[in-house]
Amino acid sequence: MRILIVGLGALGGVIATRLQAAGIPVHLAVRSADSAVRLKAVGLMVTGAGGEASAAAAAVEPLEAYAGAEPFNLIVLATKAQDALAAASALPILLASDGALLPIQNGFVPQMVSDFLADSRVVGGLSNLGATMKSLGVYEQRNAGHLLIGELAGGESERTARIAELLGPGVEIRVTRNLRGAVWSKLLLNCSVTTLGAIAGLTMRQFLALPEGRELFIRTYDEALSVALASGDRLERMVVEPMPPGWNGRSIPGPAFEAWLGGILGFYGDIKASMLQDFEQGRPTEIDFINGHIVDLGHRQGLPTPINSAITGTVRAITRGEAVPGPARLAGILGDAD
Numbered sequence: 001m002r003i004l005i006v007g008l009g010a011l012g013g014v015i016a017t018r019l020q021a022a023g024i025p026v027h028l029a030v031r032s033a034d035s036a037v038r039l040k041a042v043g044l045m046v047t048g049a050g051g052e053a054s055a056a057a058a059a060v061e062p063l064e065a066y067a068g069a070e071p072f073n074l075i076v077l078a079t080k081a082q083d084a085l086a087a088a089s090a091l092p093i094l095l096a097s098d099g100a101l102l103p104i105q106n107g108f109v110p111q112m113v114s115d116f117l118a119d120s121r122v123v124g125g126l127s128n129l130g131a132t133m134k135s136l137g138v139y140e141q142r143n144a145g146h147l148l149i150g151e152l153a154g155g156e157s158e159r160t161a162r163i164a165e166l167l168g169p170g171v172e173i174r175v176t177r178n179l180r181g182a183v184w185s186k187l188l189l190n191c192s193v194t195t196l197g198a199i200a201g202l203t204m205r206q207f208l209a210l211p212e213g214r215e216l217f218i219r220t221y222d223e224a225l226s227v228a229l230a231s232g233d234r235l236e237r238m239v240v241e242p243m244p245p246g247w248n249g250r251s252i253p254g255p256a257f258e259a260w261l262g263g264i265l266g267f268y269g270d271i272k273a274s275m276l277q278d279f280e281q282g283r284p285t286e287i288d289f290i291n292g293h294i295v296d297l298g299h300r301q302g303l304p305t306p307i308n309s310a311i312t313g314t315v316r317a318i319t320r321g322e323a324v325p326g327p328a329r330l331a332g333i334l335g336d337a338d
C-alpha cells in the first residue's frame with residue numbers, strides 16, 4: 001500500500017512521523033526542492049501527547065517530482081485551506097483508480113476539493129488532533145486527539161474502513177456516518193472560540209470574562225448556528241451538543257446555558273487560538289473558510305450575518321497590518337455589526 005502525505009506542516013508532520021515510527025512507510029510531498037533537501041537532512045520528530053517518536057524522512061520530494069510515480073493508494077492532503085485546491089489539482093493523476101484522497105482541513109474544504117476535482121475518490125476528513133510545527137521536521141502533538149473520516153455524501157463505506165486500517169497504526173482514526181454534521185459542529189466552535197480568541201489575543205476563558213466578549217461569543221455562535229441549521233444537515237455532537245439548551249434562534253441565558261458553555265470551556269478554555277499564531281507569524285489565516293464561509297452561505301440562504309461579517313473584516317484588517325489583535329477589538333466588532 002502506497003501512502004503520500006502532501007504538506008509537512010504541523011498536522012502532516014505529526015501524522016507522517018507517527019506512521020513511519022510505527023513501521024508504515026510514507027512518501028512525503030513538500031512545496032519546494034529546498035524544503036525536501038532540508039527535511040531529508042533533519043528527519044522527523046514528534047514530542048508531546050502520545051509520546052516521543054522519530055523517523056527518517058527518506059522519501060521526500062517536492063509535489064511536482066511525483067509526476068509519473070507509481071500510483072498511490074491513499075493521499076492525505078494536509079495543507080492549509082487556502083492552499084488545498086491548488087495542491088489538489090496535481091493529485092488525481094497520482095492516485096490509483098481505486099485509491100482515496102483524504103483532505104483534512106478545517107471547515108468544508110474536503111467538500112470543496114471534491115467539487116473542484118469532480119472526483120469520487122475524495123473522502124472527507126477533519127482533525128481533532130492538535131499539533132504545532134516548531135521548525136521543519138520538528139513537531140509537537142498537543143492532545144490525544146484523532147482524525148475523523150467519513151463519506152462526504154454520508155453513510156458507511158468499505159473504503160473509509162480501509163483508510164482507518166491504513167492510518168490506524170500511526171494515529172487514532174474514527175469513522176463517522178455523518179461527516180458533514182461533524183464538520184458543522186466543529187466549524188461553529190472555530191467561528192466563535194478560535195476566531196474571537198485570536199482577535200482578542202486572549203483564551204476563551206479570558207475573553208468570556210469580559211461582557212463584550214461574552215456577548216460577542218453568544219451572537220457569533222447563534223448566527224452561525226442559524227446558517228448551519230438552514231443548510232439542512234443534521235449536526236453532530238462535538239464536545240457539547242451543537243444546540244445550546246432551549247435554543248430558539250437565540251441562546252437562552254440561565255443555568256442550563258452556563259453548563260453548556262462550561263462544557264466548551266473545559267475543552268477549549270485555556271488553549272491559545274491557532275489563528276493568533278498566524279497573526280503573530282504574519283501568515284495568512286483560514287478566515288474565508290471559517291466565519292467567511294458562514295457569511296457566504298448566509299448570503300445564499302438569505303440570512304443576515306452581520307456579526308460574522310464584521311469578524312471576517314476585522315481578521316482581514318489584522319492580516320493586512322491595519323489593526324492589531326487585542327480585547328478592544330471585541331467592542332469594535334459589536335459596534336460595526338449594529
Ligand SMILES: NC(=O)c1ccc[n+]([C@@H]2O[C@H](COP(=O)([O-])OP(=O)(O)OC[C@H]3O[C@@H](n4cnc5c(N)ncnc54)[C@H](OP(=O)(O)O)[C@@H]3O)[C@@H](O)[C@H]2O)c1
Binds near residue numbers: 007009012032079132
Ligand atoms: N495544526 C492543528 O492543530 C490543526 C488542528 C485541526 C485542524 N487543522 C487543520 O489542518 C490543516 C493543516 O494545518 P497545519 O496546522 O498542519 O498547517 P501548516 O502547519 O501551515 O502546514 C501546512 C503545510 O502545507 C504545505 N504546503 C502548502 N501548499 C503545498 C503544496 N502545494 N505542496 C506541498 N506542501 C504544501 C505548507 O508549506 P509552506 O510552509 O511552504 O507554505 C505547510 O508546510 C488546516 O486546514 C488546519 O486548519 C490543524
